Amino acid sequence: MDNSKSVIELERVVIKFSGDSGDGMQLTGTQFSETSALMGNEVSTFPDYPAEIRAPQGTVGGVSGFQLNFGNMNINTPGDYADVLVAMNPAALVANLRWAKDGGTIILDIDMFTEKNFEKAGCSENPLVTNKLTNYQIIKVPITSLTKEALKDLDLDNKSVVRTKNMFALGMVYWLFNRELDYTEHFFEKKFKKVPLIVEANKRVLSAGYNFALNLQLIRSYRVVKGKIEKGRYRNISGNVATAWGLLAAAEKAGLQLFLGSYPITPATEILQEIAARKDMGAISFQAEDEIAGIVTAIGAAFAGKFGCTSTSGPGLALKSEAIGLAVIAELPLVIVNVQRGGPSTGLPTKTEQADLLQALYGRNGESPCVVIASSTPSNCFKYAFEAGKIALENMTPVILLTDGFLANGSHPWKFPTMKDLPEIKTRIITQQTEKYLPYQRIEGTTIRQWAFPGMKGYEHRIGGLEKMAVTGTVSYVPENHEVMTYERKRKIQEIAEQLPLQEIDGETSGDILIVGWGGTYGHLLTAVSELREAGQTLSYTHFNYINPLPKNTADVFQGFKRIIIFEINDGQFYKYLRSELPQFNYLRYNKIQGLPFTTSEIKEFIIKTKEE
């Protein structure tokens, strides 16, 4: 073991904080990430928490984790395996040992390693004895008792004292990676302004942890080199907040008020919470009585001239299906955000999965096409939410935006844009008084209708869920008209391809293998591809954000390759879609359905294996 105090320089480090749900691991992880981002590192995070709010204490089911990856550049994922694992109790160790990197460091609160806790964690014996831990540097620290010791002269009850022990762990890790304490200190000063005792307690324990590590000669200290990061102003952002802001930005650009009708559902709830808070910017949030009312109020608002949106996750999308069809036939602008999670049914509410692509594409009665797009990083949820709004408002159509639990909860520093960087949004609100407003008259040269809403004099009209007569919009059961309207609705969606950017290829435009992904797997695929390239491989990679319609050059992009591998966190939904849309190509697939993101190593292995075949 290296006992010297020399500092080791690293390019990137993965840390996982894990403990009981009540141990404050999410806060600990967030503080570390934000401090690192402020110190000029790239960061990517992934919180991983149980579905139960208070699962039984000390059990494996109740373990809450926060993984983060930081470094000097190209941090696109929260990392596969942890260089440093912090385990606040035996259950956390048992649950996360498989994520610790060989040769990595494990910091334990040894006070918690008692017979009783072994039992709660489902171990018959001490997991430190039963597991092979020789490959790790194990640092056993009596965190609980040292925390108590640090606070013994403060007039604080035992519960509050114990609650600060996460700061001891954070302090140690701060020392380990040469982080500064001020950001976290300021955080407590702001957050507990009214309870100075709590501020004092947290600050003391934080420095106690830091000093303990400093004095503990056994620990190596690392320095993560500052990155060559693009110049500009940055902030941290999570996928859900970025989504909410993207919708708000689209509303502002279009000059419309945002109306979000929604119902709380994991992992999409923060979107509703954020928009509710943004009533202070004039947004209307409506927490509906159920998922159906969430979307139907939004459709009502769209009918009344607002930018109507709804947010949900898989099961909620299922409940909204009929109403999406209503928006399709009524040809109203609407954005439906689906933060995907593992299914079917309630499935894995807190785990990620690209579960609902086929539901988004096809999950409605009748011929009911709508636009489907997907974001691929936490921060580009902003871009694609904005884009979803732009497409919906400019084409008078519902748009489904797919994000997922991984993107929604993940966060990273974001060089945020200003509004003038964003493209215009041209709504279809009717401006010219024609002879008589005909709601289904198409704007010349397009299949898009014009928007008129209650309060506008002279444009009174009726729409609804019954088939519309072309042009006039009155109810029609004429057989030929139904076919005409079905194709008009279809064409309207297809023609949106003209507005989309072309699909780009990263790498050579022809060759043996093309790697394909869509949505939230971007970071892992990109990292795997870059690492293989560093190792001398030639690779081509393309990632989809626009699913329906596909970018119009998709076939040209695929043309140059003998084999196309589609990587997805599901059982091959994009694979099925591409096989039906572009059947002429030779597709292979790699799927994982564990409620977890890919690891870059499994992607690399599959690519290498396929190349050799």
Added chain:
Amino acid sequence: MSTNTQYTFKDFKSDQQVRWCPGCGDIAIMNAIQKAMAQLDIPIENYAVVSGIGCSSRFPYYMSTYGFHGIHGRAGALASGVKCANPNLSVWQITGDGDAMAIGGNHFIHEIRRNIDLNVILFNNQIYGLTKGQYSPTSLLGQVTKTSPYGTIERPFEPGELVIGSQGTFFARSIDNNLNMNTEICIEAEKHKGTAVVEILQNCVIFNDGAYDYLTDKEHKEDRQIYLKDGEPMIFGKNKDKGLILEGMNLKVVKIGENGITEKEILVHNAKDPKPYLQLMLINMKYPEFPVAFGVIRQVEAKNYDMVLHQQIAEVKQKSPLKSMDDLLASGDTWVVE
């Protein structure tokens, strides 16, 4: 919002052919609503008529106002969205006993609980008409229909009870063939600030014909109906000689002039009483023991959601340092990389 607009009921008719069955109660109800709209001082472009699914829900197509024919059961949610989006509109939700009491029950109770300023016209024909004759949540216990060939075994809802149970601020009942009463009540409903539920007993001539004959029968109707008016004694009958009194905890029909009863003993209707107990008893009066209550049974003041929503937005917006998206993007902790 005075506009000097002069309308007649014909201005509210669209060019679409009305496709309800000849003799259907819906036709008479639509006439009453159009008459009411013509009398209200609201510009035609500010009316939005929304509906769910069912015979009555075809209503928006026959109106010349803005209209939205939604999906089954969701009229309440659609209306809520329209009104919360733009509180200046006069929003009319056309719904039936299937649409509002069965598939849309959840939206019905919640719009009422929120007290969104809507006019909810509930066409109650105690049957599913559009699907051709199945029992509804208001069909009478034991009623024989296509899906209850041996009689229903479900107890029916009394819509007014649901309104009160949802903390409703306005409930009125009327009947399709009484044009004047319907018109008056619809005007009251529109003037009420909050969710105004108007249950209109409606005859379906095809699948449940005669369901309300006992009430409309010329010979007896005055003895079987009571038209309640706020502040007026609860007197009814062909000869205006019957009334309602409270005996213990219960209502009782008495004859004025008999057993020493004078007009003074007769209850006076108080629609504005926030305590709903007596109103609930009136809602539940059933023939033959009692006359069936019509008129505005409950009308109390309470803040309406759509108004408070926009007030709250205006207040927090005014106080907020965030004036634009650029402010929001740059809010909180940001840092510069050089």
